[in-house]
Amino acid sequence: MALQRSAVITFMKVRWRILAVRSVLGLVFAVILGWIFFPEASGGRIAVLALLLVFSAYVLEALRAQRK
Structure with a gap:
């Protein structure tokens, strides 16, 4: 159980990091x-x-995952 919880927490940290990187890059390219x-x-x-x-980055990621 602890291993699964650790995996979920790690997964969420990665997702938050991806959101942060996409947000910074989105702001830079928007400027x-x-x-x-x-x-x-x-x-x-x-x-x-x-x-x-x-938003378009997440939509394109979802489309790519759906196609696989």
């Missing part, structure tokens, strides 16, 4: 894309773009 395509974009527009990038 770059906003700077290129929307020079006068506000912080809200950049945040929405970052959320869309992270």
Whole structure:
């Protein structure tokens, strides 16, 4: 039982780390894309773009897993 619990905790730590990396990369690429395509974009527009990038990463991951 302890081994299973440890495996679940490790799995959740990995998932949180993946979310953190995707969030940081989503924000970085949102700033770059906003700077290129929307020079006068506000912080809200950049945040929405970052959320869309992270969301699309999870959607594409789900589609890829479904195809396998």
